[in-house]
Amino acid sequence: MSLKKITLLKEKIEDFNSYPFSLPFIQHMDQLDLEYPVTFFVGENGSxxxxxxxxxAYQCGFHTAGGSRQNSYKLDQSxxxxxxxxRLSWLxxxxxxxxxxxxxxxxxxTHIDETEKIRSTEYSNYSGKSLHHRSHGESFLTLFTQKFASARGQSIYLLDEPEAALSPARQLSLMRIIKxxxxxxxxxxxxxxxxxxxxPDAEIISFDQDQLQPIDYQDTDHYQITRRFLENPKRILAELFHDDD
Known part of the structure; x- marks a missing residue:
């Protein structure tokens, strides 16, 4: 593990009432220590x-719309x-x-397609064809299994909701890749x-309170709500739709 600490430079913030500085976790954050090779950020939408x-990602020099240090393309609000x-502290x-x-x-x-027109490397990092010529989930897995696996030396991967394109079975495949x-x-x-x-053996950081704090897997809303639903979907749906009767 190389990224050890993330420090918020509060002295540089002029207005804590403007977004994103108005977010509760920023109001209370000084630094976040990272102690595990795999760390999860969890929280409600907008947390x-x-x-x-x-x-x-910005401090790592990665493209903030997605990519690495080698990727440069224009995208609004990136x-x-x-x-x-x-400030990131590394070792x-x-x-x-x-x-x-x-x-x-x-x-x-699309950026990769445009790059390939110039370099003509036959999508060597993406199993020989455009990511657009695959399903959304397949293109994600190609990135994980080909691009990530071919990296030399130590690397850091920042994944924002990778499950968005993955079926449950593919999410298990991603876990194997991470391992x-x-x-x-x-x-x-x-x-x-x-x-x-x-x-297993990951740290989960919750954004649902004012302060960032570790949380056990079984204590996350994601686990508890999913478990309640799977154990008794009829009851949960009855509670959800009771006003329609």
């Missing part, structure tokens, strides 16, 4: 987990609002890695997936 992950207010410093942003992956795939790569790589993953959160 700020993707915002922090994007800021980390500038991180938080990135300039973070050792890593330059290899990738930021996967599910919501803008289409743009990354295979984790001896020489570090992962920070923002997710809503109760499957991915079950990855």
């Amino acid at each position: 700020g987990k993707s915002t922090l992950l994007e800021g980390i 500038e991180s609002a938080l990135g300039n207010y973070l 050792p410093k890593l330059t290899n890695g990738f930021f996967l942003r599910a919501e803008s992956f289409y743009n990354f795939a 295979d790569l984790s001896p020489r790589s570090q992962f920070i993953i923002a997710t809503h997936s109760p499957i991915l959160l079950g990855y």
Whole structure:
């Protein structure tokens, strides 16, 4: 594990009432220590987990719409609002890695097509064909199994909701990929997936309180709500739709 600490440079923030500095976790954050090769960010929509992950990607030099240090392409709103207010502490410093942003992956795939027109490398890092010529889930897995696996040396991978394109079975495949790569790589993953959160020997950081804090897998809403539903879907649906009777 190489990225040891994320420090928020509060002295540089001029207005805590503007987004994203108005987010509760930023109001209370000084630093976040990372102690595991795999760390998950969890929280409700709008809690700020993707915002922090994007800021980390910015400080790593990765394209904030998705990509690595080698990827450069234009996309509106790809500038991180938080990135300039973070300091990353490394041992050792890593330059290899990738930021996967599910919501803008289409743009990354288009960028790769445009790059291939110039380089003509026959999609050597992507199993020989365009990511657009695969299903969404297949293109994600191609990135994981080909691009990530071919990286040399230690790497850091920042994944923002990778489950968005993956079936439950494919999410299990991603867990296997993480396991295979984790001896020489570090992962920070923002997710809503109760499957991915079950990855063993990982730390889960909750964004649902004012302060960032570790949480046990079984205590996450993702686990508890999913378990309640699977154990008794009729009861949950009856409670959900009771006003319609």
